[in-house]
Amino acid sequence: DAGVIQSPRHEVTEMGQEVTLRCKPISGHNSLFWYRQTMMRGLELLIYFNNNVPIDDSGMPEDRFSAKMPNASFSTLKIQPSEPRDSAVYFCASSTNRVGETQYFGPGTRLLVL
């Protein structure tokens, strides 16, 4: 199995631009999670989906952030407009939805907003 795939691995953009991060979960996994990692705040859960449906988006910072999961094999996290404080590493993770199951993380997207 290829594991969780994220693209791009690195993104540099200017303030005000739209940024789209992409994630392909492990085949057969029906839960998908988006996390953000910063030095100041550590690892934060932004949103998670179960069977393509958003279950909890309480971690999404503000309306500039949106996430979609149009099918079981693809999800996007969009920031529009981007701001310098959005600079972070964004991770996608997937798991089955059985209780106590392991979440498998992708390699992350390192975002720098200038």
Place this chain on the structure above:
Amino acid sequence: AQSVTQLGSHVSVSEGALVLLRCNYSSSVPPYLFWYVQYPNQGLQLLLKYTTGATLVKGINGFEAEFKKSETSFHLTKPSAHMSDAAEYFCALNQGGKLIFGQGTELSVKP
């Protein structure tokens, strides 16, 4: 509310020495607990997890952790540190399908 506390943001040991990374949790229900490792510029990789059953859990790379309900702890240990163990380690608690992470402990290994 459920929470995870990792004591010590930085731990430094000599190669061959015991590694002990501390994790305490707060949970109103029986917890599912995890340790993940993150190498530089990589994602998180599962080291081990506790769900039910045996309280001493063995993981990859010689690590193990013991679930102690009375102490609400899930400390990570390894008898002999190797240079390749240098990384950041995260303790996490599963709450309703979501992971709640501690702040992480950076482990340095001196030759």
